[in-house]
Amino acid sequence: MIAEKIKVDSAIATADDSQLVQVMLMLDGGHQCEIALMPDAPLLGELFQALTTEPEKSESKLFQIPIEEGNGALYFPSTSLVAIATDPAVSLTIPEESKPIETREEIEPDDPVQQLEWQLNTYHKLEKLSPNYGKIERIPHVSGPEFLERFYIRNKPVIFTDLMDNWKARSLWNPQYFKEKYGHVTVGAQFNRESNQQYEWYRNKHQQMVLFGEFVDKVLQGGDTNDYYMGAYNANFSREGLHGLLDDIELFPEYLTDSKDVNKIALWFGPGGAITPLHFDPLNTFLCQVYGRKRVRLIPPSQKHLLGAYGRFFSNIDLENPNFERYPQLKDLDIMELIIEPGDVLFLPVGWWHQVRSLEVSISLSFLNLAFENTFDF
Ligand SMILES: O=C(O)CCC(=O)C(=O)O
Incomplete structure (x- = not known):
């Protein structure tokens, strides 16, 4: 497994270090990238959304993560994100359209x-297959x-x-x-x-x-x-x-x-x-x-x-x-x-x-x- 660790200081985070969340992005192929974000950063929400949307339902999106004090950037498609680890843990509100399919309200329970x-009917059809029925x-x-x-x-x-x-x-x-x-x-x-x-x-x-x-x-x-x-x-x-x-x-x-x-x-x-x-x-x-x-x-x-x-x-x-x-x-x-x-x-x-x-x-x-x-x- 290739573990490519990219040191990111957060160009998007301006607050002091104690408020930041360390976010480890794990990508397809074993790549990893660590960045620091504010807990309420919109980017963090987008990353989680990419993780929870079913691949066949999402349009692939290109993420651009600023690194090296904003002098460089890491690009990866949303579909290559396989896991996110954060320190400390963050509480999540998953956007409605990303909820697992069985919890969506518009799907009626079976009658x-x-x-x-x-x-x-199925049992009856089967029992009638017998020549001795x-x-x-x-x-x-x-x-x-x-x-x-x-x-x-x-x-x-x-x-x-x-x-x-x-x-x-x-x-x-x-x-x-x-x-x-x-x-x-x-x-x-x-x-x-x-x-x-x-x-x-x-x-x-x-x-x-x-x-x-x-x-x-x-x-x-x-x-x-x-x-x-x-x-x-x-x-x-x-x-x-x-x-x-x-x-x-x-x-x-x-x-x-x-x-x-x-x-x-x-x-x-x-x-x-x-x-x-x-x-x-x-x-x-x-x-x-x-x-x-x-x-x-x-x-x-x-x-x-x-x-x-x-x-x-x-x-x-x-x-x-x-x-x-x-x-x-x-x-x-x-x-x-x-x-x-x-x-x-x-x-x-x-x-x-x-x-x-x-x-x-x-x-x-x-x-x-x-x-x-x-x-x-x-
Ligand atoms: O013999 C009858 O008239 C009915 C018998 C019956 O239905 C039964 O034993 O459950």
Whole structure:
């Protein structure tokens, strides 16, 4: 490195030495030059400005520094200045146009919603590159670690076809059995749902207590309807009278915690035509089809922003009767559709949107007590 030290007494400084700032200019190629300036000398400001302006934004300027008591001068282009050292330190006010670009006020911060939507669209585009996109596997059960690796941590739905093979419920449960054995038990169910499009959101208004036997009669005699359903949040397993039903089922030891926690198991029973509207669950669940068939429409979490969500978990969109005028974005939705039959266990991963229709009188159970991390706080 060439260190060319040029002794400068300050021709521009007339004050006594104690007021002067020693300024070392370091130039391209290892050259150095030391001068003495008043702390408020305009030249000092210009030198700092040259240092902080991005090279592509600045016009190169030629500095002329008087040396040798003003008898000589040092010339260098502003772009060759690489650093300045001062003794003592001076406080700097960087001119506005020289501030680093990210601190300039006219640049708006990024819109976080747009950013997230971009990210979701990108993930969705990527997942659709798979030739298997939209195909939900139907397979015999796999070991717990394999389930975790292939489906749970990948947030991927799957149907297991043999997990309920040893359940007594598979041969015992039907509406008649419920009536004969549990007809006297008071249960909760939703009624008058046809009067209100958002019946699931206003579920407390629709929930009524009824004798299980009376509800069975209504289901068997009423034909297809969405007007009543022993659906979400009925808490019927917390009623002691129904605990006997739990003897007819077995937990899947590789996937579920080993207690039959009545708060984490739900009974779904109703007529053909009963619909659970489009929503997602904030945790992983299993939906076990015991009797009758259901159509499940699924939408991956990467399409959340197209779903007109409300109340955290619900959507106003009815996938059975899509309103394209009100929700034009519906034409871009990719909907997966599947039928679950008696004996099928559908793994519904956290965040996946689903709308479910009973195709005939139907009995299902859902489990929330998964054996892996299953708390995803909002
Ligand atoms: O079976 C149904 O009607 C709905 C099930 C469901 O949405 C769930 O388990 O989260």
